[in-house]
Amino acid sequence: MMTEWTSCSRTCGRGSQSRQVACTLQLANGTLVKAKDRDCAGPKPASSQRCEGQDCLTVWEAGVWSECSVKCGRGARHRLVKCTNPRKKCDLSTLPxxxxxxxxxxxxxIWRTGDWAKCSVTCGKSMQSRVIQCMHKITGRHGNECFSSEKPAAYRPCQQQACNERINVNTITSPRLAALTFKCLRDQWPVYCKVIREKNLCQDMRWYQRCCETCRDFYAQKMQQRS
Structure with a gap:
């Protein structure tokens, strides 16, 4: 016959507990009387054992710190702290x-973007651009520490109203007469230059300087015809 185990001798950590174990004899009338240990079959059950106290007050479990709340300067980070004591008895004075x-x-x-420039043409499809700069978020200083993979687009397509291919050359406003030393870079009026050439206006220096590329080709063909 065995009694229940007593409480653990320690409320926190390793301790011991005990119980009463006795060999008994049951009489015909049901009464139990104590007998000698050798009268009971089998080994005698243990009357003591080790135990673990469940009332430790410092069983806190802290999780991993989160990332800093800001990426440029001072901020805060957080973590989850919970009481893992089986009886939820943790000392708040030792809370991590x-x-x-x-x-x-x-x-x-970070990347700073300027405003989009106007479309590079007055009609038809083309591109427009904007300024992209790597700048310090706080001081505004330029740098080269921005991530290239995060760089915004500097160009994008744009479209104006459809170009009118039928142009009346008489409605084109005549440009001012420029210096004869004008350096040809490209046609300034690409939409009109074809018409100006067809109307033989390339001979006029005012039109020539606006459509120098087209008119230069015009003069080249004239020279071939003369030879």
Whole structure:
């Protein structure tokens, strides 16, 4: 016959507990009387054993710190702290910190974008551009520490109203007479230059300087015809 185990001798950590074990004899009338240990079959059950106290007051479990709340300067980070004591008895005076200050300067430089420029043509399809700069978020200084993979687009397509191919040359406003030393870079009026050439206006220096590429080809063909 065995009694229940007593409480653990320690409320926190390793201890011991005991119980009463006795060999008994049951009489014909049901009464139990104590007998000698050798009268009971089998080994005698243990009357004591080790145990673990369940009332420890410092069983806190802290999780991993989160990332800093800011990527350029001082911020805060957090973690989850919970009481893992089986009876949820943890000493609040030993509670680990759940929040602390932090500093992170990994993303102080960011891409700054300017306004989109006007479409490069007055009719038809073309491109427009904008200025992209790598700048410090706080000081505004230029740098080269921005991530190239995050760089915004500097160009995008744009479309104006459809170009009118039927142009009346008489409605074109005549440009001012420019110096004869004008350096030809490209046609300034690509839409009109074809018409100006067809109307033999390339001979006029005012039109020539606006459509120098087209008119230069015009003069080249004239020279071939004369030879």
């Amino acid at each position: 910190r759940e929040t602390e200050d932090c500093e992170d300067y990994s993303k102080c430089y």
